Amino acid sequence: MGGIILLLSQCHPDKKEYIVYKSKPQHLIDSFNRLSRSEQVKVCGSCHQQALLNEQLGPHANSFLKLREHLEFIKSDAYNDSCYVNSVKKRAPYCDGCHTSVNVYETLLLKLNKNQDSLPSLLKLLRLPLEARIGAEEGLKTGDDCLSCHYDGKNVVTNFNFKRNFNADCPSYCNPVGSKLFSSNTNCITCHTEETTRMSPTIAGKKVETNCLKCHQEYDNTGKSTHYIYWRNDSSNKPKPSRLIIFEDITAQYNTSNNQVIVSWNNSRLPHPLTLCTEHAAHFEVKDSVGNILGSGDIVLNRKKEYDSTLKPFYSKNKLPGKEGYQLPIDGTAINDTIPLLQKPHSPLIVTITGTQKAQYWFPNSFKKTIYQRAIVLPSKQ
Ligand code: HEC
Ligand code: HEC
Ligand code: HEC
Ligand code: HEC
Ligand code: HEC
Known part of the structure; x- marks a missing residue:
């Protein structure tokens, strides 16, 4: 029982929010869940255009394409290290765990929240291949997408301190709820385990930023996050900050x-x-x-x-x-x-x-x- 109260207070900081979320029509969630993965991403992007645009320029939306480019290259005549090619063949499902549209929140973080598991037991779970909710090949093309990070199968998950505007026209499959797991670096831990667990709060004795996004995300002139993550393939209009x-x-x-x-x-x-x-x-x-x-x-x-x-x-x-x-x-x-x-x-x-x-x-x-x-x-x- 204690666990349940904790869970409710974590996910649904006030009772009103919980009631509203319950009353949303289920049939819209069901029909959203039946769409193909790329259609789902398009639907999210139809209302969140900036997030979609910047997401598509960044590493996560491109993670499957980049993996596929890599596989095509090592199979081509331009590459002849058969030992490496063999190593990739043997490890292919492992590569998919980070480079395809798995559902991190739905399969792992939600479980952690429900069971009140500790972080070490989450890390053990990470050794398992993550599951994609809609696992068809067609779905993999979207890479690590909106649903990988934001969707728990019913609700959109976002920062813990997010304040609902109950007049806003959110479809039932968006209906955002705040989560502490989402707001912290835990959100990145499944695929960036080392960066998250070996993060040093100081460099050469000086205190430094430890929030992944504060360093890796683009912020506009007003200091608002743009949902663009800098990476190795930044386009020329997205120069890396110093x-x-x-x-x-x-x-x-x-x-x-x-x-x-x-x-x-x-x-x-x-x-x-x-x-x-x-x-x-x-x-x-x-x-x-x-x-x-x-x-x-x-x-x-x-x-x-x-x-x-x-x-x-x-x-x-x-x-x-x-x-x-x-x-x-x-x-x-x-x-x-x-x-x-x-x-x-x-x-x-x-x-x-x-x-x-x-x-x-x-x-x-x-x-x-x-x-x-x-x-x-x-x-x-x-
Ligand atoms: C019909 C338009 C619409 C669609 C489609 C939609 N959303 Fe939303 N979304 C909204 C609105 C409106 C809000 C603001 C709700 C509020 O302020 O209470 C919102 C809020 C959010 C938030 C929280 C914003 C924040 O500042 O933290 C996230 C994250 C989000 N949506 C992601 C998604 C994802 C992922 C999908 C696809 C599963 C999606 N949305 C589909 C309209 C939409
Ligand atoms: C634990 C998560 C994880 C797994 C598993 C994983 N990768 Fe990656 N991969 C990353 C991350 C993070 C990056 C970006 C940073 C870097 O380059 O190391 C990346 C980058 C890459 C890139 C560079 C793509 C580009 O933008 O040019 C290729 C290619 C790649 N991985 C192939 C593979 C292959 C092949 C496997 C399986 C043998 C694999 N990855 C397994 C997380 C992962
Ligand atoms: C790799 C994980 C990840 C993916 C993929 C992802 N998001 Fe997000 N998203 C986040 C995080 C983390 C935040 C909180 C950002 C912050 O605190 O600055 C966020 C914030 C948001 C917000 C709130 C406003 C903002 O821009 O900060 C919206 C809306 C949103 N995401 C929509 C989407 C949509 C739509 C997609 C797919 C096109 C998507 N996200 C893909 C992790 C992700
Ligand atoms: C589902 C797995 C997954 C999750 C969750 C995830 N990432 Fe990634 N991330 C990747 C993969 C795979 C790549 C490599 C993409 C490529 O180059 O092909 C990557 C690339 C990156 C890069 C670019 C590295 C470079 O320089 O090329 C950064 C920065 C990054 N991620 C930060 C984050 C942050 C911050 C979060 C949490 C908000 C996060 N990631 C969540 C899988 C993930
Ligand atoms: C104090 C700022 C800072 C914070 C906080 C931070 N990083 Fe980084 N990160 C960097 C810098 C600097 C680089 C080097 C960038 C480059 O070479 O492109 C980097 C590189 C990376 C790379 C690419 C590594 C490679 O070998 O190319 C990934 C992936 C990454 N960070 C993920 C994360 C994640 C996930 C978190 C949170 C757990 C995080 N970072 C927190 C500063 C930071």
């Missing part, structure tokens, strides 16, 4: 006594580990003022060292792909690279930083995308 650009933390110094440039990758903005598969790399070139190249270097961030253990069973005696890099530490330790110069400079030095990114560190260099460029000018004398 708070999301880790290359901005790179600094350089010239040491006259041994004629070396020291570049340091510090961290002031990344409170969680980067994911297991990606690669961020910074290439440095040191030039004098007339453009002679005096030295160069690289710092590569990836987690090959850890991911090797996942790929190893599929590679038997073959060499595991990729080149080992570093993890960007969140405890304030910088990653340094020393660049010895070919000759003593007579003019100020120009250190150019070129930042590239790959979704898979093991893919060929042609998959590198240049996403950042900056020059630092250093005096040649101290």
